Structures are given as structure tokens and as C-alpha cells.
Amino acid sequence: MANVLVRDKARLLRSDGASLDEIVLQLQVPKSTVRYWCRDIVLSQSQQRRIFEKQKMSGIEAAERVRQKRIVLIERLRKEGAKQIGRLSAKELLLAGTALYWAEGYRKGDGEFGFTNSDPTMIRFIIRWLKECCKVEADRIHARICINAIHKNRMKEVKEFWIEATGLPEDQFSKPTFINVVSKKRYWNSNQYFGTLRVKVRRSTDLRRMVMGWIEGLAR
Numbered sequence: 398m399a400n401v402l403v404r405d406k407a408r409l410l411r412s413d414g415a416s417l418d419e420i421v422l423q424l425q426v427p428k429s430t431v432r433y434w435c436r437d438i439v440l441s442q443s444q445q446r447r448i449f450e451k452q453k454m455s456g457i458e459a460a461e462r463v464r465q466k467r468i469v470l471i472e473r474l475r476k477e478g479a480k481q482i483g484r485l486s487a488k489e490l491l492l493a494g495t496a497l498y499w500a501e502g503y504r505k506g507d508g509e510f511g512f513t514n515s516d517p518t519m520i521r522f523i524i525r526w527l528k529e530c531c532k533v534e535a536d537r538i539h540a541r542i543c544i545n546a547i548h549k550n551r552m553k554e555v556k557e558f559w560i561e562a563t564g565l566p567e568d569q570f571s572k573p574t575f576i577n578v579v580s581k582k583r584y585w586n587s588n589q590y591f592g593t594l595r596v597k598v599r600r601s602t603d604l605r606r607m608v609m610g611w612i613e614g615l616a617r
Contacts, residue, residue, distance in 0.1 A: 407434050494522070494530055496615060498512060504612075511597050517591075520596060524565075533601075539599060540570050541595040543574040544573060555591050
């Protein structure tokens with residue numbers, strides 16, 4: 398008798414436009430059972446639309462919950478990672494900067510010190526490294542922006558970005574280099590693109606030779 402009452406309640410809810418999941422939640426019976434009981438009930442278009450919209454909203458809410466959890470996890474891991482590194486000693490700073498130069502610096506030939514990257518945080522780090530580890534005077538550090546020619550009309554903004562990012566005065570920025578390559582791709586965030594920055598040190602041939610020696614030391 399109890400099953401009959403539950404079945405009748407399920408059929409009534411379904412006839413009123415409830416989804417199978419809503420009936421399962423309310424009556425606490427298996428979904429397969431509810432589906433069997435209500436297999437002959439045809440929902441109206443408005444009822445189907447309501448269920449679809451609710452399921453869609455539930456999916457959006459579930460996705461947002463997952464996104465928020467991911468954000469919390471990323472932030473926690475970021476903080477843990479930063480804490481594990483802590484404050485770099487002078488030796489650690491020397492090694493880190495040398496490794497960066499090994500990866501991104503000018504190493505061919507026997508010219509001056511040069512380092513290029515698009516990441517402002519990395520550029521700031523290498524400038525700090527030059528000053529603290531290599532004892533380079535600030536006025537010897539110069540920079541050159543390299544960017545696609547399609548961004549010529551943004552050069553004031555681009556230059557201001559790199560001046561703020563590096564802390565270098567404007568008169569230590571050389572004339573920018575424009576790349577005349579037409580890209581077939583179109584980026585939605587093109588206004589957030591600031592090219593790459595080439596950091597050079599005047600009168601730095603001996604410095605570069607020393608850095609190459611540090612790299613050899615790391616490679617051993």
C-alpha cells in the first residue's frame with residue numbers, strides 16, 4: 398500500500414511538471430523506479446522548458462562552485478610555494494639570475510650583456526639581479542621595446558607600462574623595434590599585449606664573460 402501511495406505521489410508530481418531528480422529528492426526513491434512509474438506521462442512544452450532551464454542553471458551553479466574551489470586551491474598552492482622559497486639569500490639570488498640568463502640571455506659571440514623577455518616580473522628580477530649581484534650601476538641599464546608594428550598607435554601606453562614595470566627612467570629606453578610581420582591570428586586581449594623588453598648593460602662585455610663562467614659553474 399505504501400508503495401502505491403508513493404507511486405501515486407510520484408505520478409502527481411511528474412504530471413505537475415517536476416523533473417525526475419526533483420521527485421527522487423522529495424520521495425527518496427531510486428531514479429530508475431520513478432522513471433518506470435512515470436514512463437507514460439508526457440510533459441507539456443512549458444514543463445519541459447522549465448526543467449531544461451532549471452537543469453541549465455544548476456549546471457552553471459555547479460560549474461561556478463568548481464571554479465571557486467579551483468581559485469581557492471590555486472591561491473593556497475601559490476602562497477605555500479612562495480612560503481617554501483622564502484627570502485632569497487645573496488647566493489640564491491645569484492644562482493637564480495644566472496639560471497635565468499642561461500635560459501633567456503644573449504650567449505652567442507662575445508658581445509655585451511643582453512636579456513629579453515615579455516614577463517615584467519622576470520624583467521624586474523633580472524634588473525634587481527644586475528644591481529645586487531653584478532653591482533651594475535642603474536644608469537648603465539638600458540632597455541628597448543620590441544613589438545609588432547600593428548601596435549604602433551599604442552606606443553605611449555606600451556612605453557609607460559615598461560617604465561612602470563622596470564623603474565627605469567624614460568631616457569634609458571632606446572628607440573623601439575617594430576616587427577613587420579602580419580599575424581593571421583586575432584587576439585581578444587591585444588590591448589593587454591606589451592611586446593618584449595630587451596635589457597642591455599652598457600660597457601658590459603666583461604660582465605657577460607663573468608656570467609658565462611657562472612653558467613659553466615651551474616652546468617657542472
